Amino acid sequence: MDSTQNIEKKWQKYWTDHHTFEAKIDYSKEKYYYLVEFPYPSGAGLHVGHVRSYTALDALARKKRMMGYNVLFPMGWDAFGAPAEQYAIKNHIHPSIAVKENIRTFKGQIEKLGISFDWSREFSTTDPEYYKWTQWQFLQFFKKGMAYKAKKNINWCPKCKTGLSNEDSSGGVCERCGSQVEQREKEQWMLRMSDYAESLIDGLKDTDFQERIKTAQINWIGKSVGAEVDFGLKQVDEKLTVYTTRPDTLYGVTFMVIAPEHPYIDLYSGLINNMNEIIDYRERANKKTEFERTQLVKDKTGVRIDGLTAVNPITGKEIPIYISDYVMMNYGTGAIMAVPAHDSRDYDFAKKFGIDIIPVLAPLYVSPETPPLEGKKNTERDTVIVVVKYEDKYLCVRYHKFNWQTFIMGGIEEEDDSVEGAARREVIEETGYTDIKNVELLSYVFQESFYAAHKDVNRLTTNRVLVVELGSLAKEEMTKEEQEIQEPVWVSKNELRDFLTFETHKKICDLLDNGEQAFVSDGTHINSDILNGLNKQDAIDTIIDYLEEKGIGHKKTNYKLQDWIFTRQRFWGEPIPLIYCEECGWVPVPEEDLPVLLPNVAEYEPTDDGESPLARISEFVNTTCPHCGKPAKRETDTMPNWAGSSWYWLRYMDPHNEKEFVSAEALKYWGKVDWYNGGMEHATRHLLYARFWNQFLYKEGLVPNSEPFKVRAAHGMILGEGGVKMSKSLGNVINPDDIVSTHGADTLRTYEMFIGDYEKEATWSEQGLIGCRRFLDKVIRFGEKVVKSDSYSSEIEKDIHRTIKKVTEDMDALKFNTAVSALMILLNKMEKLESITSKDYRAYLMLLNPIAPHITEELNEMYELGTPLCESSWPTYEESMLVDEEKEIAVQVNGKVRATISVRADDNDEQIEEKAMASLNVQKHIEGKTIVKVIVIKGKIVNIVVR
């Protein structure tokens, strides 16, 4: 047999010469569209991670073709971007030259793997024939008012010297180079992506994306439903509008916070007495790095605005206003109403600045010890629970009558001047201790519903918790009456939880252990006038109705998703096809003048002043207005990287069309991408941009589907040996070329399919690779055992049918690892036979062909088994061949396997039971015991329950 390399080359040439994998322009056949994300052709070359996803989809595509589909499985290059430009800056070579070089390398590597891409449809985003249509589509956005220029504080990377979208600067770090991102004010072209926020969530319904991808998108879009509420200002006749998701807590607002950049600060600077302090804070906040902002989440900072006071619109209460950097200007209204009792951030702030905390929502517990009784009268009471502390012990009480052990409890009586007063009274009455040093009212309030045996009524108590500290153990004698009711007990902190009778009181231990926190879950409203007694959702609905009726607020939905910053101040991108004319404003370049070509220049460096390098090229910049013919200037910013990848799957359908971006006919036939594979890192950015772009085109009637992709699957990463990320610095990068030349493409492909769950990350193992090599070698050796026959060997006929079913189904479910495993199992079975038939062997090679296409074609030809596999039909199985007449099943006694018996398909339950009972080991284990029950599950198991 020829060398692996020669065999692989031979078949690769065969496929090219015969145009085997080119999608047919035959719109009568059933279509299937597989797409892998086209790569950025970097200088580093192909990664084994690319091999994993390309092979997986290649296998699926090959199989689908053998099943008779017209398969589109294209490949191209996403070649605009920084690395090529960096290379150009360094070496003074036009980026297009470096890109061509890299594409050649990539393509050569992919071809060596035998991936069945349709190369006749290949293109690069940097081809003028392609970016002509990217520009054309941008103009459609522009003409519909979907592109606008705005002076915005944008994310600016000082190293790349360009603006970045929010998506590209998440975490405050430049996605490309890792530099700290700064804020800079600059005019930018924006696409109104936020208009599509709802539609982008909604459209997910029409897709079969993996759940994790859907979630990632939904989180990114960040929808929240709440209300805008207008607070009054005391000093001026003006409103301060806030956005909140919790309008139900309006009665618990104790302060307001506005973002440091909020316009009111400058607007009302005349009224503000501490303007210097505020300006100083604003400057410090602006300088904070993202690191500082995220690391110091708990440690809130801010300044009170002296001279401006807000007025709660429903209580009329005056409340202070602060500025703080925990409120962002770019979300909501840049101002919030703060409810410290029910929001953890507001809570932290209130604690630090000593602001009141008013609880308006209390959890409701139904006592498990003494649940309310039906038919009993209901009474409500306000009570206090007093936690008395002295040194590290807690003073509790044992109530004799009901054998309750808990904290001091008592109702609030009319004579009490305050909650604190009630607490003092109860401590003295129930325990006699008098030296009360300190009383602290916790903001935690809870309600409890129970049967109060001593009064024979159902009680709903609203409980406040006080922590009382004793200064000494000074004590006065308790009355005899009181002594009979209860006795005081000192309990140490460790024993406290066990000592307490009531579950609800044990929750107080959590407060003592972990400190207080804002109560953010559901409960019943208290201290809230019209909302009292309602739960969270009912209260939200009620208050929104109320606000709308009174004209002080309305329901409002917000999204985190912002408009897409669509410009970069770089050279190596699609020029934005717009011209600025003093007379006519922004004018689109006429269609017949597209594409606006990137000029050939010597200087690619970006500039510190934030202008694109194109701005220095006067021949490029200076032009005439297409509208009035007067001198005008071109836009010199270029499009972001994501532009070219936002519609490329459409171009594959009709890649050489010079008149349209894609013909309606091709669009109609190819429709959606049926299966789109890509990395998890693109689950938000690329995928959202692409869906947005497509939805816009759909709205304009330019494409027939609003969603571009049916299935989106993501492959797991391949890690280096030891489970660490492959990286140049660790020196553990595996170059696919090396594996192909030492073991062959088929071995590499088989190994990457066998390595583990396709969706999970996997660790590279040289040993595992060799295992797959041995498997393929064994397949090759089997050729010598082949005898001519056009039927399957009877001994393994059923196994073959089963394996056909298993491989077919597993591959469709991306379970390549078990598909390979099934083929290994079948091979092990064949090994037991003296000879196998040519039909056995050909079926086997066909099943293996999608994963190891070269060697299987070669063996098929060598042993003259039939037409080339790539031109043959996928094998089918017969249902009737899947069942056994005779089967081994397990017999359990009390759930433990004690024997296996052989049963026939037509055995009835009695016969199976009889066989099970007859087994010696079963006899042994049921001897002397009573048989309670015998469970017979046909074809599966017998379980004998004995006592």
Next chain:
RNA sequence: GCGGGUAUGGCGGAAUUGGCAGACGCACUAGACUUAGGAUCUAGCGCCGCAAGGCUUGCAGGUUCAACUCCUGUUACCCGCACCA
């Protein structure tokens, strides 16, 4: 903090969706053969135990004749988002 996910031998990983846990591969052990190779073949290989047998799917409970699988609680790790009101 919020959201998503994972946890099974020495390792990568299977388990028809509640029915013999550990398929398949790697590593390992013993033997055979030899053209001395990335060999190949045969047998063994979860843990404890000489064995009978017992134990075992992160941990603790529960439901069931039967749980890797369902329910409750809990721990650890990974990923995404993150002061989003």
